Amino acid sequence: MEFAGLRETIEQIEVVDSHAHNIRSLRDIAELYGTESSLDAVEYSKCFKAAGISAILIDDGLKLDKKHDIRRHKNFVPFVGRILRIELLAEEILDGEMPDGSNWTLGAFTETFLKSLSSYPSEMIVGLKSIAAYRSGLEINPYVTKEDAEIGLSEVLQSGKPVCITNKSFIDYIFTRSLEVALQFDLPMQIHTGFGDKDLDLRLSNPLNLRTLLEDKRFSGCRIVLLHASYPFSQEASYLASVYAQVKILLPFAMLCSYPCSCLFFQVYLDFGLAIPKLSVHGIISSVKELLELAPSKKVMFSTDAYATPETYYIGAKRAREVFFSVLRDACIEHDLSISEAIEASNDIFAQNAIQLYKINIGRELFYSKASESPSYMIGTNVLEHGVSLVRIVWVDTFGQHRCRVVPKKRFDDVVKKNGVGLTFACMAMSSSIDGPADETNLTATGEIRLMPDLLTMRKIPWKKQEEMVLADMHLRPGEPWEYCPREALRRVSKVLKDEFNLEMEECWVPIDSKPYCSSSGFDAVSTLFQEIIAAFNSLNVVVEQLHAEAGKGQFEIALAHTACTYAADSLIFAREAVRAVANKQGLLATSVPKYALDDIGSGSHVHVSLWQNGRNVFTASNTSSQYGMSKVGEEFMAGVLAHLPSILAFTAPLPNSYDRIQPNTWSGAYQCWGNENGEAPVRTACPPAVPNGFVSNFEIKPFDGCANPHLGLAAIVAAGIDGLRNHLPLPEPINENPATLNQKLLRLPTSLSESIEALENNNVLREMIGEKLFTAIKGVRKAEIQYYSKNKDAYKQLIHRYKDADDI
Numbered sequence: 033m034e035f036a037g038l039r040e041t042i043e044q045i046e047v048v049d050s051h052a053h054n055i056r057s058l059r060d061i062a063e064l065y066g067t068e069s070s071l072d073a074v075e076y077s078k079c080f081k082a083a084g085i086s087a088i089l090i091d092d093g094l095k096l097d098k099k100h101d102i103r104r105h106k107n108f109v110p111f112v113g114r115i116l117r118i119e120l121l122a123e124e125i126l127d128g129e130m131p132d133g134s135n136w137t138l139g140a141f142t143e144t145f146l147k148s149l150s151s152y153p154s155e156m157i158v159g160l161k162s163i164a165a166y167r168s169g170l171e172i173n174p175y176v177t178k179e180d181a182e183i184g185l186s187e188v189l190q191s192g193k194p195v196c197i198t199n200k201s202f203i204d205y206i207f208t209r210s211l212e213v214a215l216q217f218d219l220p221m222q223i224h225t226g227f228g229d230k231d232l233d234l235r236l237s238n239p240l241n242l243r244t245l246l247e248d249k250r251f252s253g254c255r256i257v258l259l260h261a262s263y264p265f266s267q268e269a270s271y272l273a274s275v276y277a278q279v280k281i282l283l284p285f286a287m288l289c290s291y292p293c294s295c296l297f298f299q300v301y302l303d304f305g306l307a308i309p310k311l312s313v314h315g316i317i318s319s320v321k322e323l324l325e326l327a328p329s330k331k332v333m334f335s336t337d338a339y340a341t342p343e344t345y346y347i348g349a350k351r352a353r354e355v356f357f358s359v360l361r362d363a364c365i366e367h368d369l370s371i372s373e374a375i376e377a378s379n380d381i382f383a384q385n386a387i388q389l390y391k392i393n394i395g396r397e398l399f400y401s402k403a404s405e406s407p408s409y410m411i412g413t414n415v416l417e418h419g420v421s422l423v424r425i426v427w428v429d430t431f432g433q434h435r436c437r438v439v440p441k442k443r444f445d446d447v448v449k450k451n452g453v454g455l456t457f458a459c460m461a462m463s464s465s466i467d468g469p470a471d472e473t474n475l476t477a478t479g480e481i482r483l484m485p486d487l488l489t490m491r492k493i494p495w496k497k498q499e500e501m502v503l504a505d506m507h508l509r510p511g512e513p514w515e516y517c518p519r520e521a522l523r524r525v526s527k528v529l530k531d532e533f534n535l536e537m538e539e540c541w542v543p544i545d546s547k548p549y550c551s552s553s554g555f556d557a558v559s560t561l562f563q564e565i566i567a568a569f570n571s572l573n574v575v576v577e578q579l580h581a582e583a584g585k586g587q588f589e590i591a592l593a594h595t596a597c598t599y600a601a602d603s604l605i606f607a608r609e610a611v612r613a614v615a616n617k618q619g620l621l622a623t624s625v626p627k628y629a630l631d632d633i634g635s636g637s638h639v640h641v642s643l644w645q646n647g648r649n650v651f652t653a654s655n656t657s658s659q660y661g662m663s664k665v666g667e668e669f670m671a672g673v674l675a676h677l678p679s680i681l682a683f684t685a686p687l688p689n690s691y692d693r694i695q696p697n698t699w700s701g702a703y704q705c706w707g708n709e710n711g712e713a714p715v716r717t718a719c720p721p722a723v724p725n726g727f728v729s730n731f732e733i734k735p736f737d738g739c740a741n742p743h744l745g746l747a748a749i750v751a752a753g754i755d756g757l758r759n760h761l762p763l764p765e766p767i768n769e770n771p772a773t774l775n776q777k778l779l780r781l782p783t784s785l786s787e788s789i790e791a792l793e794n795n796n797v798l799r800e801m802i803g804e805k806l807f808t809a810i811k812g813v814r815k816a817e818i819q820y821y822s823k824n825k826d827a828y829k830q831l832i833h834r835y836k837d838a839d840d841i
Contacts, residue, residue, distance in 0.1 A: 035361050041375045042357045046086035048386040051259055051303055053339035054099040079342035080108040083349035087392055091161050093117030094339055101357035105453040113158035113391055118210045119197055126195040131294050136154050138182040149213045158390040160214050161222040162207055168200035169236025172245045174208050175646035181205035208672055216488045220255045220389055220402040225262040238265045239272055246276050248647050250721050251602055255299040266322035267301055273327035276300040295597040302332045316355045329377040329766035333386045364783055375487050424501035430813045431464050431686050432739045451510055452482035460516040463813050473812030481514050482507045489602055494571040495613045503602055515805040522598055525750040525801050533757055536644045537597045537750055568610040574603045583633045596687050601742035624738025625831045627692035634693030637738040661727040671730050671763040672704055672716050672756020678782050678791035682814055683748040684736040688785045688821040689828045694735050701734035703771035703778040751801035789814050
């Protein structure tokens, strides 16, 4: 066989070094060789060019004397990315002092840690890294409780400064919270696995210890990179990469196969650094072959694990090329691969896999450019900084209108990230009819808040390539939440649910042509549009489970995946923005008005609710003794929602037009009842195909429409559920027939916004949980809606232009 083409490919690939460390200052080296201390004078600067390295990703957490700042490495290669070590960040925070001089608490640490982790847009971050293997081992408990983490933090602080975090519960807590950030920013998480320095317990660094973490569905979108070929556990790492779709291997070297990946959970990738050049040639070849026995070549990446001197980069790259040629040549000789497949694998492992995983945007023409010509990249997106000119700061007001302030990117980075932008108090007192404060809200044009960007929600706008958007919290001043903030209201009631009952609510949204329900021809007519919408969703980390044509004219349903309630509300806002923008681009108008044509079917934004504890759905019954297939906790929570449903409608059905939709025999739920898989009940328990017969996994709330503020709507639902749990409210018998046939026995839900406001005014539970000030503002805005639309009967026809940012087309 002729291997000249394979050898030439491997030797000429401009490689991406996916894991390395800083080099030391060249001053001492220059003195040793009697040269000037400039980069050009020191011959070692040629090492990077000789190594053929086009990009390096640096973990700068390794302690070295006189090491170069990470930016200095741009003198050697066109692209330099930073890998942020999470344990080091936590230690740096705890080595500092609280602003008020008090002792660190878990809450204060968490807030500082998450803000720090998400505030590095100028630091070229392309991924995170954990060295838990060195501290407490890889058997990460993703369900560690706050109580155990608090105890762990106390033990860490008692050991004095400088802080070195070794407590397992606290490390597991840091790791889990960091994964949440990685998921939000779509950042890979590198994990040290396998052998290392003598302070590492090799037994605890086996990547198989990560199984519990890898099967946690909360982090199903995370991408894990196993560093150092996991040597001597290379076969175990290869197995993980083959069965977990999100796991990759960073080789100091790795192996390839053509088997497809079938896992539904974490993506696991492999890195083969460190095995090169510390092992013998035979050891390196053996390790690489073990990695490639099971792991797909699309999930293996090259790295040098170089540090201190440029020669380590050169030797690592040189040895890797030699060994990899030997391994691939043997695979071709044994007919495991064709020459073309081996060449493709070479390109993938040495460059393309890392470019795609870390979103590195680099062209061949940039190779070996000077630092001044090298682009700098942004956290999460890694786009050129000068490619983004504007940032939209988005909030949703009391009646569900999406609004934004727009600032130049430079001002956002320099000022707004820290100080926010000003906004009038009246912003939460406006109605759908007028952009001014409504009466009885206790809010006027006097006073100003700060819109504080939540950097965890920063997204590049797929349909506006030079813009980003970020969701905002409302603060009186930076660090002091405003009582009227919808996102803060949802956080507040969610915290009560977690603190009192150790429960978390998760939900998915099902926002509801003259073609019939689920018509294939109806979908054909708009399939191109939805392809663009789904692509935008993917860019915004919004996960779609299914979509189809609905029964109304030009009506389609999009079902979003379930996630924690605060994330679900944020995702719905992003989804509305995407649908509106893509439809507008195609010359169409997308609207969420509940009943824009009174003679047609209405549009809703149904929400599916489940309760989770330590990663397990506890809404579902634990055994067959349950009468309704629900746990006691699930029954009481749902009973609370059902009992407060007339008042909840003031949050979830915020316009007079909303009640034109909530009518009998329209699939919207007009009577105060619940049923098992009953499409006419406002509260419906659901039994998806994967759920065993007789059990239910979640419940659906139908009287929730696309004009509602999702954070406020969910806050009301959580508050009602908490009341059910606190008072152990009983669940009435289910209604498993059309409620309209039992109208003499069942209570009718409010038939107007006036009726729901009347119910709300007498509801002290929601008043207390939501907060008196926000509660009053919501009532005032709703009364303004009632007054305006009662005097202007046809004004609802203009709502299609006001609410043109949601999910129905």
